[in-house]
Amino acid sequence: MLSTLRGSSRAFSRVSVRRAVEIQQRRAIHNTRCRPAANIAVDSVSSQEPFFPNEPTRPSVKTEIPGPKSQVAIKELDEVFDTRSLNMICDYEHSLGNYVSDHDHNLLLDVYAQIASIPLGYNNPALAKVASSPEMVTALIDRPALGNFPPASWTQTLKSGILSVAPKGLNQVFTGMSGSDANECAYKAAFMFHRRRERGEGAPFTEEELSTAMNNQKPGSPDLAILSFRKGFHGRLFGSLSTTRSKPIHKIDIPSFNWPQARFPQLKYPLEENVEANKKEESECLADVERLITSWHCPVSAVVIEPIQSEGGDFHASPEFFRGLRELTLKHNVLLIVDEVQTGVGATGKFWAHDHWNLQSPPDIVTFSKKAQTAGYYFGNPLLRPNMAYRQFNTWMGDPARVLIFNTIIKEVERLGLVEHTAQTGAYLFNGLEQLSKKFPGEIQNLRGKNTGTFIAWDSPQRDAFLKKMKTVGVNIGGCGESAVRLRPMLVFQRHHADILLESIEKVLKA
Template sequence: MASAILRNTVRAASRATRSFRPAPIAFNNTRMFASVAPFVKGEPEAPSIKTSEIPGPVAVEKIKALDEIFDTRALNMLCDYEKSLGNYLTDADGNSYLDVYAQIASIPVGYNNPHLLEAVQSKQCLNYLINRPALGNFPPIDWESILRTSVLSVAPPGLNQVFTALAGSDANETAYKAAFMYRRRIERGEGAEFTEAEMQSSMLNEAPGCPQMSIMSFKKAFHGRLFGSLSTTRSKPIHKLDIPAFDWPHASFPNLKYPLSEHEAENRAEEDRCLQETEHLIKTFHNPVAALVVEPVQSEGGDNHATPYFFQGLRDITARNNVLFIVDEVQTGVGATGKFWAHEHWNLSSPPDMVTFSKKAQSAGYYYTNPLLRPNKPYRQFNTWMGDPSRVLLFKAIIEEIKSKNLVENTRQTGDYLFNGLRELAKKYPEQVKNLRGEGQGTFIAWDTVNRDSFLKEMKYAGVNIGGSGETAVRLRPMLIFQQKHADILLNALESTWKKRS
């Protein structure tokens, strides 16, 4: 099996580019590779590919050995994290790549960031790594201070409490549980106790203790791989096959036409159609809808965008139908769209009821304000660890780094620059860049391309680690320290690769 895996991994459509040497591209009239100091001192000036094949000989042998004891079929790259720095990821053979995938959008401020290294070596962090608290029962004496100076210091506007969790799937899963408990609390009446019938039937997985309620999501959504979060995931069959699922509804997510400025009427009609379908399902679905969950950008499902108008409509629909509005910011949160939280682009009539987070936060959980979203009794929203204080301390260091270097604004400006460069390339290579999207969304940019999977492999030979989503989309997920000079390297690598394809 390992040999077949390796054959599939190492074959790429292009073998011409063995060592990437950036050169100016014709469309760009601004200064190329300006001598701007990197945010992480000492990072490479450019990618460097040393081996004639990727993976190289060292990685091939290590992957063979690993495959004997660990499933490597999804392996993208065997990485040397000690040698990786800033925006650059190094593999087992010493090849250095400009990384615009960033561990599936989860590295915020660069590999081996000095401030983060200092933070995790603090006595406080080491203490919680060694003596990991069971936070629900035995929180540390400084837990309140840790939360206020980290997670809550960047809480979305209008939200002032947090439930910490272990990962993105867990964050969504616990948010769903909060929504169900809230719904039944309202239906029973405040202060009402559980009935004997409810308690006994819950042990049998039957109503009334386990009522038939639902969480509503959207076609092509991705919210995680646990049972509840997986039931709201609709991106690819491979995620869901053979797994029992809850009987929950999903509505259409807008399928917009690009460029947006040329299709305003059609896109408004499409978003209205999806909004009408959403409200109809809420009103008619046989299992009452307790909450609606939506991603600001459907990241795993193909990087599908919608306009603020659509999300404003969702907020209004949920409000008038007494349905909680959950925004899944696991992938979009922590600055990637040019605002700290992507939903800040929407100008909502009222804040979301809950906002889930993970990935770039290096911790996880959900924000909320309504005190009734805190369960009426202890142990209802609970597990042993309920998150990890060492990871929350890491998030605090990430926040400090973001603020001290103004990285959200950097991402906004770099994203505008990069999008303009991609728009020019799209004119030259229209078959390679279709449906370019993400304008005004920082570096959260994507497009559709032909032979997408082979393109991702070809880009490795151009010195770029880049990712896909859905069936045909290429998605950019660089770190917040990604600058215009890195954008120039990426644009040159793209053009070099597309020239070979033409």
């Protein structure tokens, strides 16, 4: 096995990434031609054919991490850029598929994927192709102020890409730059909608509103709130941070709005053995939401929630809970904003995680970023377009270069059936983890994510040490919350990767 490892690793590092990408592209085209996705069972494809034929077959760790070259590089970088949150200095030219290379050319299986933001693997050939296209050059060098001077192609760009995967019931999009940006613009839309409804359609702003708004005073700058949940994470700018409740280190010393936080269900695992307790917990949390909506010192314009609370610790709730929340928000005329920044684009085994809920009435707004490589929010109600121009506006309103990337991601996800693939790989991986949790019940606690694709997590009593040890066996893996290990593999993560991951976890837990 060692020879395979070395052989593969050498073969990979011998070809330049350009060359590898060329080879990949030809194969990709060839593969598309000789096996249209529809004719091949996704499962057999995923278990047998690697998406990246040149991908390393195993991790390869040759030095400590950080190794000698990385240590020098970190020191240099620290002179001009804060490196205290640095995890690894990477060599992206030497990374491929699910494998990330560090600066010392250690090759790690990457199940963290740039904090859950790489969907199709490093140096994906389809992305390389669009990145080298004339359309991309134009998008990069003639960056438009999209609200003022959109290109004629913008309609088609939106319709054929971003909007082709709009959540059910939503058909409009406002494009942005990052998850925080998307959420804050969604909050602004909610506040403008709230006042529009209160004011009555067609009613003008009063003189008092216009003048007080300029002084940041009521009534022009009203006291309105967004309700979020304990342990929720929605970004780190001032509005989004006011709804973020993940950790003190994210919030301390930063002024914030006096907005309410409701309890988020703390479910007990395994779910099958805690049905009644969990049902009670969720019903109490819904009661908490209703109490806050009806008693807060100011009106609540919207509720924002992640389908799975990610940064805060990978906490799940049941579809029933979310359906109850939707009913509550409808009952009290409060908008429901679903923050799919981390959960969106396939990783949960549905394109949007809220597809798991079977809602009767869609969320009012769905925000996205991360694996989309761009950002924005979807909506359906035309009244969520503010009543006048320039109320929801900024210079760039997103980046068409990144939108082209997202559109290609969408095409590849569809061409390769990556959502269904991830659902299946996730089930396989979860099963393996369940076995491991029986072997190491003290080390793998509260295993969660049974039917949510590869979006899986568990609690680990010595989480940070575990994450560190995983690097020594060649796996880059992330944590969240106080004690959770969170898996965030890419959508091109396959069974053979899951096998390596499971072996590696076992190896570390045994040691």
